[in-house]
Amino acid sequence: MSDVQDAHSVMAPVFEALQSHEGVAEVLNTVAREAKFRMCHPFGELHGADAFVSDVLGPLRAAIPDLQRQEIIRIAGFDAGGALWVGSGGHYAGRWIEPWLGIPSTGRSASMRFHEFYRIDGGACVEMQAIWDIPEMMMQAGVWPMALQLGRFLHAPAPMTQDGLGPHDSALSESSFHHVIDMLTAMGRHPSKGGPEVMELDRYWHSDFMWYGPAGIGTACGVEEFRRFHQIPFLNAMPDRGQHPEGTQHHFMAEGAYVGVTGWPNMQQTLSGDGWLGLPPTGQMITLRSLDFWRLENGRIRENWVLVDLLDMYAQIGVDVFARMKELAWSRGYR
Numbered sequence: 001m002s003d004v005q006d007a008h009s010v011m012a013p014v015f016e017a018l019q020s021h022e023g024v025a026e027v028l029n030t031v032a033r034e035a036k037f038r039m040c041h042p043f044g045e046l047h048g049a050d051a052f053v054s055d056v057l058g059p060l061r062a063a064i065p066d067l068q069r070q071e072i073i074r075i076a077g078f079d080a081g082g083a084l085w086v087g088s089g090g091h092y093a094g095r096w097i098e099p100w101l102g103i104p105s106t107g108r109s110a111s112m113r114f115h116e117f118y119r120i121d122g123g124a125c126v127e128m129q130a131i132w133d134i135p136e137m138m139m140q141a142g143v144w145p146m147a148l149q150l151g152r153f154l155h156a157p158a159p160m161t162q163d164g165l166g167p168h169d170s171a172l173s174e175s176s177f178h179h180v181i182d183m184l185t186a187m188g189r190h191p192s193k194g195g196p197e198v199m200e201l202d203r204y205w206h207s208d209f210m211w212y213g214p215a216g217i218g219t220a221c222g223v224e225e226f227r228r229f230h231q232i233p234f235l236n237a238m239p240d241r242g243q244h245p246e247g248t249q250h251h252f253m254a255e256g257a258y259v260g261v262t263g264w265p266n267m268q269q270t271l272s273g274d275g276w277l278g279l280p281p282t283g284q285m286i287t288l289r290s291l292d293f294w295r296l297e298n299g300r301i302r303e304n305w306v307l308v309d310l311l312d313m314y315a316q317i318g319v320d321v322f323a324r325m326k327e328l329a330w331s332r333g334y335r
Contacts, residue, residue: 010031010086014125015071033124035125035128037127039056064100071165073165074087075168075255079251084121088115088116091156095110115292116128119251146319150228150233159295160303161297170255177254179296207222209300240270243269244285265287270283277310284317
């Protein structure tokens with residue numbers, strides 16, 4: 001398989017089934033029967049469609065019987081190694097009537113962002129890498145047990161242009177791809193090679209860009225909020241960002257004005273300072289999974305959707321977020 005449109009065709013029935021609730025297991029067993037499903041913490045890695053349906057999707061549907069998959073972005077493209085990926089972002093939503101993963105239900109509508117990337121080979125899906133924003137559900141239930149986020153809690157919206165699902169102008173794909181790669185290269189120069197000016201933020205980012213971060217970090221608007229709410233605390237805690245590429249991987253893809261990236265993991269650095277998420281400097285090397293989408297407008301990045309598997313990071317440093325959450329839930333009357 002070599003055509004991007006063919007990749008969309010492979011995944012279209014899966015997305016349709018997930019939205020309609022009809023024949024999900026059958027469709028997944030047709031399209032991704034032997035796929036490797038790499039899910040965020042606490043799910044881990046599962047092999048085969050049956051395991052994904054029974055261990056991941058099934059419990060979520062039991063908690064939210066009218067579950068809707070509200071997709072806002074879908075792109076497809078080849079990574080630098082020639083692998084073909086489909087990226088899909090949006091929200092799982094519905095009325096939350098039963099506990100899920102030990103998180104108490106609210107009996108009210110709930111919404112959880114997802115970023116899911118599917119690798120296509122030979123006309124089938126052979127791998128999924130996905131982050132669901134589980135901390136967002138804890139916050140909605142009032143039992144997020146970690147530090148308050150610095151950015152605003154915001155339901156991450158669809159693209160301002162309302163064109164996230166395409167069709168995408170393939171003539172823009174290459175320039176969009178290189179713009180994001182060049183931006184990240186410039187970002188990586190700070191702090192080891194100079195102050196904030198070496199990142200050339202004005203060159204790559206729209207003056208009023210929106211950065212939709214994960215629950216636990218929050219949303220930022222423009223350079224000042226982005227730096228205060230995310231970048232400065234992040235680099236204060238892990239100034240060796242980007243200096244330990246071993247064991248990491250990046251799968252960038254672009255379609256039209258949109259660029260996506262996945263990696264399992266795609267960052268590795270040392271928690272040597274403080275300031276990020278209220279964490280102490282443990283001196284421990286940690287890995288991060290960050291699954292992102294960017295949208296370009298008039299040659300600059302206008303919107304950036306970011307999900308980080310924060311629960312996996314906490315687990316690496318020995319913090320059981322779910323155990324802390326259960327104690328908090330108990331103290332607030334949930335039994």
